[in-house]
Amino acid sequence: MVTSQPAVCESNPENEWCPPGHGDLYAALVGSGSLDALLEQGIKYMFVSNSDNLGATLDLAILTHFAKSGAPFMMECCVRTENDKKGGHLAVRATDGQLILRESAMCAADDEAAFQDISKHRFFNTNNLWVRLDSLKETLDKNGGFIPLPMIKNAKTVDPKDDSSQKVVQLETAMGAAIECFSGSTAITVPRTRFAPVKKCDDLILLRSDAYIITDDFRALLNPALSKAPVVSLDSKQYKLVNALEDATQDGVPSLLKCTRLTIKGPVRMSKKCKFVGDVSIVNGSGEIKVVPAGEHKDTTIDLTNAPGLGPLKPVSVKTSPFEGQKPGTSGLRKKTKVVMKEHYLNNFVQATFDALKETGVNVSEGTLVVGGDGRYFNPEAIQMIIQMGVANGVKRFWVGQDGLLSTPAVSAIIRERGPVWQKAFGAFILTASHNPGGPEEDFGIKYNCENGGPAPEKLTDMIYVNTTTIKSYKICADFPKVDISSQGSTTVTSADGSASATVEIIPSTQNHVELLKTIFDFSSIKNLLDRDDFTMVYDSMHGVNGPYAKAVFIDVFGQDGSVCMNANPTDDFNGGHADPNLTYAKELVAIMGLDRTGARIDMTGKAIPSFGAAADGDGDRNMILGTQFFVTPSDSLAIIAAYADEAIPFFKEQGGLKGVARSMPTSGAVDLVAADKNFDLFETPTGWKYFGNLMDSKVIYGGKDYTPFICGEESFGTGSNHVREKDGIWAVLAWLSILAYKNQDATKPLVTVEEIVREHWAKYGRNYYCRWDFEGVASEGANAMMDKMRADASANTGRQVGSYKIAISDDFTYVDPVDGSVSKKQGIRFLMEDGSRVIFRLSGTAGSGATVRMYIEQYQPDQDKLDLPVSEALKELTQVALELCDIKTFCGTETPTVIT
């Protein structure tokens, strides 16, 4: 029964929308004002076609013909063949001789045979249409603003994917049907080359095969060696979606040059080594993917039903449904381990990533996928799962860190440096939640890094997230054997039919990274420093992944005593600690260096204090630098490394000197002063390392200005350079040791200390007093409301006087990437005071659950007499102002930070 009422679809109201069909083009031209605008510009002719028709190019000969004809409307038609008999055809209306279009939906059931008679109705519409815009306007005006197109009635179900849902009538119009609305309209027969629509995978495989060529002016043409395109008919159930065809042809598209007909039934995989000649039919009734043997197949039916399958390489599709909240944050996806261990949870994210890679054109079958992590709980299981899913998604080679261990900077180095060209890594999964605690009750994390070695850019992480919201199934080779990741070596697994294989290589965790570091620093002068009697150091790896790297460098290369490396054996829960190198969490080291959690000196009478102390976070990309009873803020550390780079570090010296520096927005402006002094290009980016990569790749990838050699850093204990595309903890430690070695070249003189170097720097540039207050684990609603309020009040706050500070600007930081123009909004609420002081608020994007508010406070002090104040005192008033500005007490119920750094 037709109710003539709009359809209702409770399960998904989006299905209630009735797509109008491309006949809507004319209404859209009028409604959007485009028609008038085009006419005003003096444009007379319009050529339109379906976007899937790769043959629809703007052919000047046809345009000339159309212009000369004087007709208001012209349709390009092709001669109908067997393949086209079900589609609409051109006709002459008997009553008045008007050209009209007849669609199958307009044909009475008993006239079907005549409709499909290609000798009677010889032409079909290609939907390549030429329209005189002035005539269009006239016709529209005459008809009260629309074109009276015939309605097409389609019988559908309200949910197109569910045949059992409510039956509906979908009304649409077709743009070609307008031929009947213009008197004097005409048609022209064009060669098939003007009609190359890609509607089904049948068309796509043909187009991608050697049956078609791409001309120099990018037209897809039937290969001149063929008089007729092969007739392809793929199993419509198996190859409905492009993904399925791509899986089936992951090893290349077979040759169809000598093929007349190709019919495929059942799930198969082909390769470019297959050549189909004449009429070939492939059948696989087994339900399991079977591989068509390489070689020529001529006029034959290949029955693969009982052929050996892929065995351990057999992918299966597992049904799943989306999990909420799989949006990667500042550095990947971080969640409670328990959440990640839920069935399908990690599978969904990994499949969403593989799908996004395919969408962006990454060929995962070429090169290598790197897999490793910080050694936290559930890493080993996740690694095996990623291998099994990788194989199912077409990955042929893996590099896995021994014992699953790879630090974040080492992964970046491996992607960039390891292997011959044909093995070069295309990307990596890094299993880390970095500085977040680990273990079954704590956090797990996963992130994807790209071919340049850097974290996935926002464009990719957004795509991954969208995929996680629609995922229905994932692919996995459940029978792929578990790989022993505890010892180095290579395992190749071959499919049962011998057609394919995948190789998993367990690689040394530290080798590539340590080799790279040796090319950057002057190791012999660092060794001289370390060997001095008056120099001692300790490096705390906090039970994270950095331990093996610290040992490889300091014990194996520099020959230092084992006591230099503290907490250097990775454990899966970081020994119950919080592997975050700051004054609060690196308690043990901080006490050894003679400080308390506020950075104040403690009584160390009778105890020897090392000259140098450093700590790393869980995944080895962060660093904390300490001198004897002295804490170096990360912002100062960045500025000082930049100031000494050219003198103390060969990597910079030998490449003509440092060119560019960058800091994240909340990081203090100490490095800005060095940049201004030394004429470096300076950039201020949003929080997170992914934004630095484009600046480092500005020339090599984007062909723009070169900013390398390049140094960048964040206030959150991250520092690095363009030697990799991640922050690099051990790099920063070696950079500091290089500066110390440079300042202490004369071994007969007393040691110039870390503290002296920092004070000398302040004396020259002034001091940026800086601190960050973290409010961890507050309720998300309150935190969000607080941020919204400050955002809403931004313009009202601008110009306001608070205490002795006047707010010059209050805004929400927006970053426009100077290299690729991409825009990142809502990157932190800023209060920029008239005297240059700053207060900034952000919500953390790395929290595994709940919310963390970060409050950043900075005040510059050039006065030589005021360089030695305790930070809390120097920032006392500004801190009060900051608390007032955000009113965190009201929104989050607390004013006491969990961590101050």
Ligand code: VG1
């Ligand atoms: C934090 C830091 C940020 C850093 C990120 C990843 O992010 O503030 O500077 O890049 O962690 O570091 P957020 O969004 O929580 O403020 V790591 O060493 O945890 O990968």
Ligand code: CO
């Ligand atoms: Co980290």
